[in-house]
Amino acid sequence: MTGTGHVAGGRTDAGGPPSGRIVSGLMRIGDMPDDDVRALYDAARRAGVTTFDHADIYGFHLADGAMHVCEERFGAALNLSPAEREEIVIQTKTGIVPTESRYDSSYDHIVSSAEGSLRALRTDHVDVLLIHRPDALAEPDEIARAADHLIGSGKVRAIGVSNHTPAQIDLLAASLDHPIVVNQVQLSLGCAGLITQGMFANVAGAEQAVVRDGGGLLDHARLRGIRIQAWSPLQAAGGGLVVDAERFPGTGGLLAALAERHGVTPTAIAIAWLTRHPAGIEPVVGTTSPSRLHEAAAGAGVRLTNPEWYDLLRAAGHDIP
Ligand SMILES: NC(=O)c1ccc[n+]([C@@H]2O[C@H](COP(=O)([O-])OP(=O)(O)OC[C@H]3O[C@@H](n4cnc5c(N)ncnc54)[C@H](OP(=O)(O)O)[C@@H]3O)[C@@H](O)[C@H]2O)c1
Numbered sequence: 001m002t003g004t005g006h007v008a009g010g011r012t013d014a015g016g017p018p019s020g021r022i023v024s025g026l027m028r029i030g031d032m033p034d035d036d037v038r039a040l041y042d043a044a045r046r047a048g049v050t051t052f053d054h055a056d057i058y059g060f061h062l063a064d065g066a067m068h069v070c071e072e073r074f075g076a077a078l079n080l081s082p083a084e085r086e087e088i089v090i091q092t093k094t095g096i097v098p099t100e101s102r103y104d105s106s107y108d109h110i111v112s113s114a115e116g117s118l119r120a121l122r123t124d125h126v127d128v129l130l131i132h133r134p135d136a137l138a139e140p141d142e143i144a145r146a147a148d149h150l151i152g153s154g155k156v157r158a159i160g161v162s163n164h165t166p167a168q169i170d171l172l173a174a175s176l177d178h179p180i181v182v183n184q185v186q187l188s189l190g191c192a193g194l195i196t197q198g199m200f201a202n203v204a205g206a207e208q209a210v211v212r213d214g215g216g217l218l219d220h221a222r223l224r225g226i227r228i229q230a231w232s233p234l235q236a237a238g239g240g241l242v243v244d245a246e247r248f249p250g251t252g253g254l255l256a257a258l259a260e261r262h263g264v265t266p267t268a269i270a271i272a273w274l275t276r277h278p279a280g281i282e283p284v285v286g287t288t289s290p291s292r293l294h295e296a297a298a299g300a301g302v303r304l305t306n307p308e309w310y311d312l313l314r315a316a317g318h319d320i321p
Pocket of ligand 1: 024025026027028053054132162163184185230231232233234235241243267284285286287288289292
């Protein structure tokens with residue numbers, strides 16, 4: 001089996017479905033009534049969002065072991081017409097299991113989980129199926145066999161990963177006959193190690209120089225044509241939100257000043273900080289509030305200057321070598 005995608009002009013073009021810059025993350029909709037799910041979805045569409053992010057484990061019920069809870073909420077609340085379904089990209093994830101096994105990367109599990117997602121989402125295909133976390137016991141050829149089956153049968157259109165290092169991606173890609181189109185990773189102004197590590201490479205004694213991402217994760221993705229999605233895009237280091245000006249007055253103050261300058265909200269500026277990076281980062285916004293989603297989506301329309309971008313990095317507590 002072969003590797004990673006078409007190489008063009010020094011970059012690869014892995015293909016996959018089109019995606020707006022902002023993704024609506026639906027991890028927190030498990031208890032929301034139909035009307036609220038519909039209001040969130042409508043706000044997303046009005047804001048130009050076309051990609052909706054799920055996972056089989058989102059909303060997991062400890063009491064009865066129910067999986068696919070958030071997917072089911074989305075599917076039941078929206079009951080999308082075939083025409084509306086074709087206008088959006090639905091991605092979901094598999095591989096994390098709420099048992100002592102922790103992960104299940106077997107052919108049977110991946111196929112049955114994806115089929116469960118289709119039933120819950122009330123759709124005949126998902127646009128991208130992501131392997132949720134690296135499983136140390138995964139057999140890449142077995143994942144590839146499941147991908148072949150799911151793509152061959154039209155149930156899945158493309159394969160992605162989440163929280164994977166460059167080497168893990170290359171290992172899996174070597175078995176797959178289909179390109180890996182996306183890697184979804186934790187990244188925000190507060191949790192920016194994926195960006196700052198490369199800036200500190202080989203700086204003696206610097207904590208920031210420690211490689212935690214397997215090395216060059218963002219650059220590797222750009223070279224391979226793999227889209228990067230940023231989960232928890234507002235999270236501050238150590239918890240909380242970067243937009244919480246009471247808790248983080250330095251970051252909050254600068255976000256507010258830049259918000260005024262650009263005519264948007266501090267949330268939009270925190271999102272703009274991610275979209276300004278040349279890796280083409282797609283923030284996966286997890287709010288359940290239509291107005292906050294609208295605020296965040298406005299960030300994709302703001303282009304921060306280089307000084308603004310670096311000032312924010314410093315205000316969020318990151319050193320610059
Ligand atoms: N691949 C992975 O391993 C992984 C892991 C975690 C998450 N994800 C994905 O990423 C998505 C986003 O993650 P996330 O929800 O942690 O990220 P987030 O968008 O950074 O945070 C959302 C949380 O912040 C709150 N919030 C947002 N703006 C706020 C404001 N201005 N003031 C007060 N609270 C505010 C939201 O509450 P309200 O709802 O009340 O606005 C919500 O609880 C998830 O839905 C999921 O799709 C992926």
